[in-house]
Amino acid sequence: MVYQISVFLENRAGQLAEISGILAKNDIDLRAISIAETADYGVLRMIVDDAQKATGILMEHGYLMSMTPVLVVSVPDVPGGIAPVLAAMAEGNIDIEYMYSLFTHIAGKAYIVFRVAEAEKFINLLSTHGITPATSEELGIQ
């Protein structure tokens, strides 16, 4: 299981720069980033190399945030690489709340972050297709 950190973003200029500045100053490496937004606010979602440390630091700075377990799935970094996974999910009725991808590429693989309503069901489905979610160690994060 990999932990994502989610941060509440108010709709004001410079907030994202502030956050990335804080992370950079504390030597925290960003591995993935995604933003969901409404007209008035947004949620910043990140995978970093040290979720625990990043959470502590951002909380100290007064950010509203949470840690959420997500599943990271590696797929071949070729056209259509993700298609079999999505097809399996559709077949298995797995609802995707959101997804985004890691910057990291390791040995011809791309990594996709999934947040689903039923993680257990998703893991079982993946295993029937011979896929195991990536571990923190594999991604070199903690």
Place this chain on the structure above:
Amino acid sequence: MAKYYQPEIETASREQIKAWQDERLVKQVQHVWDNVPYYRKKMEEKGLTPADIQGVADLHKLPFLTKDDLREAYPYGLLGKPLSECVRIHSTSGTTGKRVVAFYTQADVDLWEDCCARAIVAVGGDQDDVCHVAYGYGLFTGGAGLHGGSHKVGCMTLPMSSGSTDRQLQFMTDLGSTILCCTPSYAAYLAESIHERGLKDQIKLKAGIFGAEAWSQKMREDIQNGLGIKAYDIYGLTEISGPGVAYECEAQTGMHINEDHFIAEIINPDTGEVLPMGSKGELVFTCITKEAFPLLRYRTRDICVLNAEPCPCGRTHIKMSKPMGRSDDMLIVKGVNVFPSQIEAVLLEQGYPANYQIIVDRVNHSDTLEVMVEMAPENFSDSLAKITSMEKSLVDALKAMLGIYAKVRLVAPKTIARSEGKAVRIIDKRKI
């Protein structure tokens, strides 16, 4: 055209008005003593009996009533007549969400409608007029009060209620409305709509009676120019009866208080001490003729000034200024009473911390209400859908509590400016 609705009352000598007030107050105190145990207890706590009140000069001895009393006595605790003799209720919001309910006998409705009829005649209304009532009808007193007054005068009454601007304009042009009754912000909005649609030549309005919210001299001028009418102010509150407690005459220099029904005092809001004529302070009303809801010394929390100078219109009843502010934290937004405590109650009930800020503004003569809410960690989620659905349920709950829409803005903890550790609760940007 009659100049007054009840000339013998509206132009009575000061001696006569004082005689009425003395006699009616004594009678009213006895009525309350006999029928309202809640107030009798308050008098007893001060060692008073009805015998101590011989006339208006003794009024200052009586205990005050406040909105908190109305809440505590809800719903029947201040009722002065058996329910079988009551014919109507009206209601307004209370401080913590519990509504204030006021009761009326037929005589109470009649005297209230008389007061509204005086206001309509004072702006030049008579039986040839078409009186367009665009105040809300229902629990709110605005619609019912002016509607009843219009009947008494004999105007053709259009019970439009608020909203549905297309229909308002259609009737206004097709049926030739001559007197418009609504909130000043709605009047300004109608004026704009009339201008946009090029209908100005087709409307026959000559006067408007606007109340239930604060408006400035500038807004009066805008409405007068926009609609080509004279715009008059009216004052009232549900607890005392409704609109028509005081109303403006052609002089447009303050509102005549219907002193044959209501005695006005100005007090120091901090000490309760009665201030001399002409002082600025909190307005207090005593109902001397009402039967079912006979409030004595009710603190309105409105800050204003009374003026006893003779008025060129010939009316002898004293005048009150427009309210200049409040001695509590009540806001009037779109004519609706809003208490920060109501908003706080909704936030707590919806699982948010009580760190919020209310921002009131006026855009194009119409009030806007925004509530900035600091989220707690448990209100936050990585799922945007979850946050927006919680936000929507908060908006719905606020609407249910306040009766008007409030925009919610969710913010991170410690975002709201604090003054000496306390969040600044209210920012009123309206320039009134």
